[in-house]
Amino acid sequence: MAARRTPVCLTIATSDSGGGAGIQADLKAFAASGVQGTSAIVGLTAQSTVAVTRIEQVSPAMIVEQVRVVLEDLGVDAVKIGMVGTRETIEAVATALDLLPDGTPVVLDPVMVAESGARLLAADAHDALVGRLLPRTTVVTPNLPEALALVGRAAADPIDVSALAEEVAALGPDAVLVTGGHRETAEDVLRLEDGSLVRLPGVRHPDGAAHGSGCTHSSTLAAQLALGLPLAEAARVARAVAGEAVRNGRRDVGAGAGPVDVLDLDAQRARTAALAGEDLTAGARR
Ligand SMILES: Nc1ncnc2c1ncn2[C@@H]1O[C@H](COP(=O)(O)OP(=O)(O)O)[C@@H](O)[C@H]1O
Numbered sequence: 001m002a003a004r005r006t007p008v009c010l011t012i013a014t015s016d017s018g019g020g021a022g023i024q025a026d027l028k029a030f031a032a033s034g035v036q037g038t039s040a041i042v043g044l045t046a047q048s049t050v051a052v053t054r055i056e057q058v059s060p061a062m063i064v065e066q067v068r069v070v071l072e073d074l075g076v077d078a079v080k081i082g083m084v085g086t087r088e089t090i091e092a093v094a095t096a097l098d099l100l101p102d103g104t105p106v107v108l109d110p111v112m113v114a115e116s117g118a119r120l121l122a123a124d125a126h127d128a129l130v131g132r133l134l135p136r137t138t139v140v141t142p143n144l145p146e147a148l149a150l151v152g153r154a155a156a157d158p159i160d161v162s163a164l165a166e167e168v169a170a171l172g173p174d175a176v177l178v179t180g181g182h183r184e185t186a187e188d189v190l191r192l193e194d195g196s197l198v199r200l201p202g203v204r205h206p207d208g209a210a211h212g213s214g215c216t217h218s219s220t221l222a223a224q225l226a227l228g229l230p231l232a233e234a235a236r237v238a239r240a241v242a243g244e245a246v247r248n249g250r251r252d253v254g255a256g257a258g259p260v261d262v263l264d265l266d267a268q269r270a271r272t273a274a275l276a277g278e279d280l281t282a283g284a285r286r
């Protein structure tokens with residue numbers, strides 16, 4: 001019998017020079033889940049914990065070629081798409097997605113604003129993100145402000161998150177996972193392809209370091225799908241790993257929101273505990 005090969009995940013995203021989010025967080029999360037991480041870098045940010053001072057995009061041809069050459073040799077078991085930045089880049093990413101084997105799970109984190117407040121998606125790129133990428137997505141993982149922006153709604157109080165997830169689902173992705181980092185409860189809400197809802201509660205860590213939480217979450221989700229977990233279980237692991245990464249985040253680095261810290265042993269522990277249905281966020285570890 002042939003040995004099972006290590007699952008391969010591909011992140012199509014942007015570099016964060018501060019190391020907290022983007023490609024850098026994605027590769028750490030892939031490593032923590034025990035999969036082989038690969039990357040197609042679509043842009044660069046000059047970024048710290050307090051500001052984004054410059055953004056440059058990679059050429060469309062180079063974006064497609066990074067995906068092609070990885071696919072040809074290593075293959076890909078799941079893809080995560082992060083910050084894409086501009087319309088032109090989104091077109092290149094859509095072209096690259098055409099190269100994927102049928103059925104490859106695609107997790108889309110519709111990154112719009114940095115934890116520091118900087119805008120990361122060009123104002124005129126919204127329609128391309130919705131029209132070109134959302135319909136090809138297995139699961140889209142907006143936070144609350146991103147979910148509202150996707151459907152073009154202003155914030156309301158209180159917000160019915162399940163109704164919002166339903167509205168996002170109407171834009172074409174198979175499933176929608178609204179993350180809870182921007183809500184009191186830190187509960188993630190997953191709307192599956194069959195229309196059913198799964199609530200993923202967890203402890204909120206108000207003093208944690210959350211720069212990179214969304215990237216860590218969506219990359220862990222992709223990694224767990226690559227490992228073969230069904231979506232609802234993969235989402236539970238991703239919520240647990242991201243929550244732990246926020247709790248363990250580095251508050252002593254930078255003047256702004258510190259970077260999350262995901263550790264391989266913690267990820268393993270989180271995965272085991274989440275699968276066993278434990279509340280792994282109960283009880284201090286440090
Ligand atoms: N303060 C927090 N405490 C616990 N979990 C958190 C916290 N902030 C975010 N998370 C978790 O991290 C993941 C990413 O969520 P979120 O922060 O909403 O994404 P984004 O970084 O895109 O804003 C989710 O699973 C969310 O529940």
Ligand SMILES: Cc1ncc(COP(=O)(O)O)c(N)n1
Nearest residue numbers: 021022083114212213214215
């Ligand atoms: C290059 C890049 N990609 C994504 C984010 C979003 O970060 P977060 O995970 O905190 O939402 C970021 N700040 N920079």
